Amino acid sequence: MKIISNTNSKNSLSQLEVFIEQFDQEGQVLAAGNRNQIKIFDFEGRSITIKAFKIPNLVNKIAYKFFRKSKAQRSYEYAQALLSKGILTPHPLAYAIDDKGIFFGASYYFCDYIAADLTYRKLIEEENYPNRTEILKAFTRFTYKMHEQGIHFLDHSPGNTLIVKKESGYDFYLVDLNRMEFGSLDFNTRMENFSRLTPKKEMIDIMATEYAQLGNYDLEETKALMWAKAEAFQEKFWRKKAIKKKLKFWKK
Template sequence: MSAPLVDRLELPAGGERFAGRHEVVAGTLLLEGERLPVVVKKVPVDWRQRLAGRTKARRSFETARALLERGIDTPEPLAAETVGGEGWFVARLLPEARQVREWFRHRYEPGFPEPGLPIPFGDVVGGLGRLARRMHDSGVFFRDLTDGNVLVTEEAGRPRLWLVDLNRARVGTRPVGFWNRLRDLSRPGVNALADRRLLVAAYLGPGRPVGPTLVLVTLLRARIRGWDELKRVLRPWRR
């Protein structure tokens, strides 16, 4: 039987921390004689998780394994345990990965720095569309396909996209239904119509008419942006 997770983890004081609603830190995991660079996400265990009998950390671990079985990239899941009143999910660190939001913010926000990897915006958006299609066809409804939950690495000058923050995803045995596909496609921050057309075209594949799907995704995207703005007004402390 392996030692408790806290005895196998090294989390240096002042180590790298990642932006997000919950504490996400870099560390080192001792596993079968190896020292692996990892990311640890710590989520408080509330009454709903206790009632369900499964923490968000455990759900993330199981979802990550299901994604990998379907050929969908996500950082390798290594452990999930309850530590004190928190669920800790441990995954392999992708050292050079950047959030897809860097490309979107550079595109739409004047003065925002260039992304940390030299990959064209169109290649990233096209890759995101194709990733979403594979995900949906394999039965994965992500539910939170936002800019902070997609990482980008570079391989031979091309983007490779990875899904993270998996606890809200739902994995089924059948392809995802039409409406839920639209819900996922409307989540990424692709705010210009021409760029959204590129996303939808990559999702649908060559030769497929883009117009009807693009209209629906655009309407849903406008609804999401309006709701986000309302939340910023009503809950300024959560900015």
């Protein structure tokens, strides 16, 4: 197992390797999905998270071995890039890849654990959540700053921003970082970047109003395009879900 870390301490690297060896048996489960699993471990007096990526299919085993950076490596490098641009994300510690075999194998991403108060999804589920409108406006300012820094977060979705309440407002931390682009974003791309967040028009209106003010864009044009992008995403999402449901039916 090859570990790339921002620490040169042999003891620290050894401990990270132990975490990998014990990953299936130890640690507190934070998220257990079909593809990836995230666990919390105690490391040098603080809590960290380790994300274990699903071993890829044969094509990607070859691609990640010889042609592309792994999801773990991209997560680590993108986290460093975000922090350098003033965008918060849990502090990256290391990434590890199984580099011994002919094909790419297991991979892991290590970062600090953030005890979030909520994610964006909570704002969708609870319309009466305290200070909901203020949080949405602050989230929009965060997204605008991200866009102005030339960051296109391709997985800008309800569960991928951790929100921490502060005395003076809110901090927003991006997670699930392996799909990201960097460069100037035009207006269409900026509006597209809101499309995955919510199916609720009243939330879109709040964000569009705030974004238009920040960027000095036409308000009605911003509202119309942001909502059109959200509607198009929802239509595509439910169409794909219906197709999968039909395929499962015919497999029975």
